[in-house]
Amino acid sequence: MSSTNLCDAATLPRYPTIFVFKDSTVDPSNNDFLPAMIKSNFFPYGQDFPDHIPTGRFTNGRLITNFLASLLEIKELLPPYMDPMLSKDKHRRVLALRLLDWGWISARTRAIPELRAPTEEYAIPVVYHTVGCCGSGFWAIGPLCNAATPTCSNPSQFIFWDAVHPTEEVYKVAATLAADKLL
Structure with missing residues (x-):
């Protein structure tokens, strides 16, 4: 009788899950399930999100966490962890990554050189x-x-969608730069 190793390391994803802990710059709409005074679940938020729907994300589209989850082949779009309709199985695939301090977002003058990468590959107009x-x-x-x-x-x-939250384009560039360092 031969034994089969069901936990083959070659078939396991490098990053199997992702957890998001922070604020509105990375939150995939948990705010919708909290008694918060400021929300973003209405238009024009989400105008560039798939199907052009406001989702509670504080931007015009996807967040850095959405791009990172996709680039790391974890999930295309992160659901809000607090959504009562989210199954336990989906909760397991949601997130194990504590993001860096995004203080650069509020430091607008410092943000510009950090977002303009030295190569054309990441340049945004x-x-x-x-x-x-x-x-x-x-x-x-x-x-x-x-x-x-x-x-x-x-x-x-x-750079900014509203007074303090970056645009989807900025999140995409930041996620690509972060993923390059992770992979």
Whole structure:
């Protein structure tokens, strides 16, 4: 009788799961399940998300955590851990990665050189780095960034979606740079 090793290391993913602990810059909409005063589950948040739906993510699309989970082949989109409709099986695949301190997001002047990588591969055409894409660009966040406020037509040229949260393009570049270091 031969024994079969059911736990072959070659078939296991390098990063089997991902856990997200932080704030609105990485939260995949757990805020929707909390008694929070500021939410983002309405348009124009999510305008560049698949199916163009607001999901409670504080950006125009996907977050760095979504891109990292995808690049690490864990999951295409992270669900909110607090969603009562999420099965126990899906909870196991949600996250084991504590992200770095994202203080660079609020330090706008320091953020620009860090986001412009030295190679063309990561270059993004950032034109607007002191204002956000939504609303006035200075104070709009949560309820002040809504369907009645104007948004820019080119979010990929902005570092910030609202007054403090990066655009999907910035999250994508940051996730690619982080994944390069992890892989």
